[in-house]
Amino acid sequence: GEDVEQSLFLSVREGDSSVINCTYTDSSSTYLYWYKQEPGAGLQLLTYIFSNMDMKQDQRLTVLLNKKDKHLSLRIADTQTGDSAIYFCAEAYNQGGKLIFGQGTELSVKP
Amino acid sequence: DTEVTQTPKHLVMGMTNKKSLKCEQHMGHRAMYWYKQKAKKPPELMFVYSYEKLSINESVPSRFSPECPNSSLLNLHLHALQPEDSALYLCASSQDPPFEKLFFGSGTQLSVL
Numbered sequence: 001g002e003d004v005e006q007s008l009f010l011s012v013r014e015g016d017s018s019v020i021n022c023t024y025t026d027s028s029s030t031y032l033y034w035y036k037q038e039p040g041a042g043l044q045l046l047t048y049i050f051s052n053m054d055m056k057q058d059q060r061l062t063v064l065l066n067k068k069d070k071h072l073s074l075r076i077a078d079t080q081t082g083d084s085a086i087y088f089c090a091e092a093y094n095q096g097g098k099l100i101f102g103q104g105t106e107l108s109v110k111p
Numbered sequence: 112d113t114e115v116t117q118t119p120k121h122l123v124m125g126m127t128n129k130k131s132l133k134c135e136q137h138m139g140h141r142a143m144y145w146y147k148q149k150a151k152k153p154p155e156l157m158f159v160y161s162y163e164k165l166s167i168n169e170s171v172p173s174r175f176s177p178e179c180p181n182s183s184l185l186n187l188h189l190h191a192l193q194p195e196d197s198a199l200y201l202c203a204s205s206q207d208p209p210f211e212k213l214f215f216g217s218g219t220q221l222s223v224l
Contacts, residue, residue, distance in 0.1 A: 031211060042115075042201055042215040043154065088153055092211065098167075099213060101153035 004091055006102035013110050018076040020105045022089035025070065029091040032065065034074045037104070038085045046087075047074070076107075084109045114138075115216035117202050123222045126192060132219045134185040134202030143185040144213065145177060146201040154201055160185060192223045 004024045012018045024032065030051055035043040049056045049063045049072070056063045062075040072089055086104040115136045124130050134143065142161045146154035159167035160179040174196075176188040185202055199220050203213040 033212070035215075040220075042117075042217040043203075043213075045212060045214060048212060086151065098156060104151065104153055106151070 004089060004100050004102040006087075006089060006105045008103060009106050009108070011108045011110065012079050014079060014081055016079055018074075018079045018083070018107055018109075020074045020076075020087050020089075020107065022072040022074075022102050023070055024072065024089070024091045024100075026091055026100070027067070027070065031092055032063075032072050033090040033092075033099075034061075034063065035088040035090060035101075036085045037088065043088065079107075079109050081109045081111060083107060115202055115204055115214050117200075117216035117219050119219055120217070121220045121222075123224065124189065124192065125224050126194075128192075129188070129190045131189065132187040132200055132202075132221075134187075134216055135183055136204040136214070137183055138204065138206075138214065139182075140204035140206050140214075141182060142205045143179060144203040144205075145175075145185070145187050146203060146215075148199045148201055148218070150199075158187075189221075192221075194223050197221055197223045 006022045031048050033048045034046045036046045037043050047058050047061050049065050060077045064073045086106050088104045089102045090099050092099055118133045144159050145157040147157055148154040156169050157171045158177045163179045174191050178186040199218045201218045202216045205211055205213045
């Protein structure tokens with residue numbers, strides 16, 4: 001069955017890099033996504049990567065995809081206190097079917 | 112405009128009440144979704160509308176009744192809810208095909224007393 005796994009917590013100091021990891025099971029996923037959720041808010045689509053890419057960079061964000069190991073990561077450079085949030089990775093399972101979310105990683109940024 | 116607007120932001124209702132949640136988008140998206148989210152958990156899919164037709168119902172109890180009056184609007188009608196239905200209800204939309212790059216609203220925080 002489909003499954004997406006993430007570690008639950010990550011704590012970093014302001015100015016450091018953060019790396020949030022995710023493993024997924026469906027090798028037929030077309031896109032893999034990272035969503036950010038701040039307290040009391042909805043989910044914000046941060047970035048996504050097409051399955052035939054290895055890397056995507058967007059300002060402070062770098063997404064790495066290892067299809068062989070079914071491993072996705074999100075690196076946030078120069079992490080700021082405003083980056084404190086829960087980060088969900090997600091895959092589109094069985095193209096046109098469900099969007100499967102990981103459990104979410106709570107990122108805490110300390111000054 | 113990349114916004115999905117949900118109203119109300121907060122709702123408190125009794126178990127015998129009838130209420131509705133509303134969602135609107137003007138991005139020309141043809142797929143719209145309802146998700147339910149408990150605190151610090153991932154969203155759980157409830158319903159998907161594609162081209163104004165219900166395409167997925169994730170075995171949601173009949174006390175939740177979705178409606179898609181047109182391609183920009185999505186409603187969720189609530190009746191005889193239980194306290195365990197208290198959650199954040201999120202609306203989302205995407206271009207066709209479904210499940211490519213969902214854009215979420217900020218949600219309605221529902222409390223059932």
